[in-house]
Amino acid sequence: MARNKHPEETVSLILDAAFRLFMEKGYERTSIQDIIDNLGGLSKGAIYHHFKSKEDILVAVTDRMTEESNRMLADIRDCADLTGLEKLKTIFKKSISRPVQDEIFAAAPNLGNNPRLLYSIFKETIETAAPDYILPIIRQGILDGTIQTDYPSELAELIILAANIWMNPMIFDDSEEKTFRKFMVFRQMMQGFGLDVVDDEMLDRLKELASIYHKNK
Amino acid sequence: MARNKHPEETVSLILDAAFRLFMEKGYERTSIQDIIDNLGGLSKGAIYHHFKSKEDILVAVTDRMTEESNRMLADIRDCADLTGLEKLKTIFKKSISRPVQDEIFAAAPNLGNNPRLLYSIFKETIETAAPDYILPIIRQGILDGTIQTDYPSELAELIILAANIWMNPMIFDDSEEKTFRKFMVFRQMMQGFGLDVVDDEMLDRLKELASIYHKNK
DNA sequence: TTTTTAATACCGCACGACGGTATGTATTAA
DNA sequence: TTAATACATACCGTCGTGCGGTATTAAAAA
Numbered sequence: 001m002a003r004n005k006h007p008e009e010t011v012s013l014i015l016d017a018a019f020r021l022f023m024e025k026g027y028e029r030t031s032i033q034d035i036i037d038n039l040g041g042l043s044k045g046a047i048y049h050h051f052k053s054k055e056d057i058l059v060a061v062t063d064r065m066t067e068e069s070n071r072m073l074a075d076i077r078d079c080a081d082l083t084g085l086e087k088l089k090t091i092f093k094k095s096i097s098r099p100v101q102d103e104i105f106a107a108a109p110n111l112g113n114n115p116r117l118l119y120s121i122f123k124e125t126i127e128t129a130a131p132d133y134i135l136p137i138i139r140q141g142i143l144d145g146t147i148q149t150d151y152p153s154e155l156a157e158l159i160i161l162a163a164n165i166w167m168n169p170m171i172f173d174d175s176e177e178k179t180f181r182k183f184m185v186f187r188q189m190m191q192g193f194g195l196d197v198v199d200d201e202m203l204d205r206l207k208e209l210a211s212i213y214h215k216n217k
Numbered sequence: 218m219a220r221n222k223h224p225e226e227t228v229s230l231i232l233d234a235a236f237r238l239f240m241e242k243g244y245e246r247t248s249i250q251d252i253i254d255n256l257g258g259l260s261k262g263a264i265y266h267h268f269k270s271k272e273d274i275l276v277a278v279t280d281r282m283t284e285e286s287n288r289m290l291a292d293i294r295d296c297a298d299l300t301g302l303e304k305l306k307t308i309f310k311k312s313i314s315r316p317v318q319d320e321i322f323a324a325a326p327n328l329g330n331n332p333r334l335l336y337s338i339f340k341e342t343i344e345t346a347a348p349d350y351i352l353p354i355i356r357q358g359i360l361d362g363t364i365q366t367d368y369p370s371e372l373a374e375l376i377i378l379a380a381n382i383w384m385n386p387m388i389f390d391d392s393e394e395k396t397f398r399k400f401m402v403f404r405q406m407m408q409g410f411g412l413d414v415v416d417d418e419m420l421d422r423l424k425e426l427a428s429i430y431h432k433n434k
Numbered sequence: 435t436t437t438t439t440a441a442t443a444c445c446g447c448a449c450g451a452c453g454g455t456a457t458g459t460a461t462t463a464a
Numbered sequence: 465t466t467a468a469t470a471c472a473t474a475c476c477g478t479c480g481t482g483c484g485g486t487a488t489t490a491a492a493a494a
Contacts, residue, residue: 003443043445115336154402185371192409220470
């Protein structure tokens with residue numbers, strides 16, 4: 001393939017193909033050659049010019065996956081006129097009402113059979129989402145009196161673990177009903193922490209989302 | 218190596234070596250050749266006679282890891298003279314006071330850098346521990362009135378996920394203090410579900426355990 | 435402007451290691 | 465004597481990766 005004046009387009013192409021293949025076949029069962037074959041004439045050398053290893057491609061793919069979500073989290077975290085508790089509530093509300101047509105759902109992913117990708121999400125959740133996004137919000141909530149806890153960072157971890165992993169439809173291919181039941185238990189857990197973040201409107205929206213997702217596959 | 222009249226001993230040797238290597242280097246960075254080299258004269262053919270794939274070895278290793286724990290869970294589950302809530306409490310008490318000198322801790326494992334093994338534990342937790350052990354106990358608790366919930370299987374999942382994954386020192390290499398703080402949040406979560414399963418004696422024992430574990434490495 | 439230079443986008447082959455298999459052989463129990 | 469089985473040996477195809485080379489570009493020098 002001819003040299004591209006804008007190499008980031010090539011990088012993007014590689015990531016597109018890699019993402020799709022990782023989702024379809026899993027990371028381990030996707031070879032570099034598979035990615036090449038889905039790229040239209042690009043060579044192995046090209047890939048290893050832009051990425052230093054296959055693992056490096058996985059990292060880039062995961063980054064791109066969580067980018068949008070992290071941007072949303074950052075926006076809410078940095079919003080000036082919400083209490084800590086309100087921010088938490090906003091997060092769950094938004095994560096429920098996110099557009100369904102985005103590429104993640106379109107790929108009909110199956111992280112439940114994808115150890116490496118699941119591991120990436122898991123790591124991202126613990127090492128980034130919890131300390132960088134949820135924790136500051138909880139700290140604020142403690143200051144403004146809307147959240148009470150003696151262990152903010154552990155609370156942040158447990159909450160986001162439940163939300164990002166256990167309730168993630170990409171990981172658990174739950175039925176519509178099961179998703180709903182999980183959410184009910186999640187709500188009770190949050191209430192147990194004194195956090196009333198799930199209202200009935202959100203539950204309605206959730207049913208809807210689960211239904212759409214299951215029609216897609 | 219000469220033919221062994223008791224082939225299960227050979228199988229056990231293979232699993233011993235594989236387990237140690239998986240812990241030390243991770244599943245993916247352990248090659249079949251590595252296992253062979255740690256076996257004293259056993260050949261590749263021998264391994265592939267007893268296991269049909271490397272993946273198959275991983276499954277066997279994980280099974281052996283969770284075997285003891287599952288036996289304990291089964292014992293408690295099938296115990297006749299405890300209420301559901303008491304059984305839950307017994308589980309957490311026992312899992313805290315388990316002997317520290319067992320092989321798992323001796324290997325100073327690092328599941329946090331071991332995607333495949335982490336995935337195995339994760340899967341085992343969701344697909345076996347939750348439905349086969351915790352769920353029946355919760356169901357019993359509902360019947361005998363010591364546990365109240367509309368969503369028993371989801372409650373089982375969330376509880377065991379927090380306990381087996383989030384609070385697993387093999388996965389999270391937490392400091393002694395952090396482990397304790399997690400347990401406090403876990404306790405609060407359980408209380409939020411109306412489950413008072415963590416008493417002060419358990420917390421004391423926990424501090425002790427965390428301390429021993431960290432001296433080992 | 436033209437020429438030179440240095441960087442870089444990409445090619446493609448070759449390598450060593452890997453997981454896995456086919457086949458052979460010796461030992462055992464029936 | 466036979467059939468099954470516990471191994472050994474030799475080999476295969478594929479994989480991730482390194483590397484020498486080439487063409488294209490933008491910046492520096494003329």
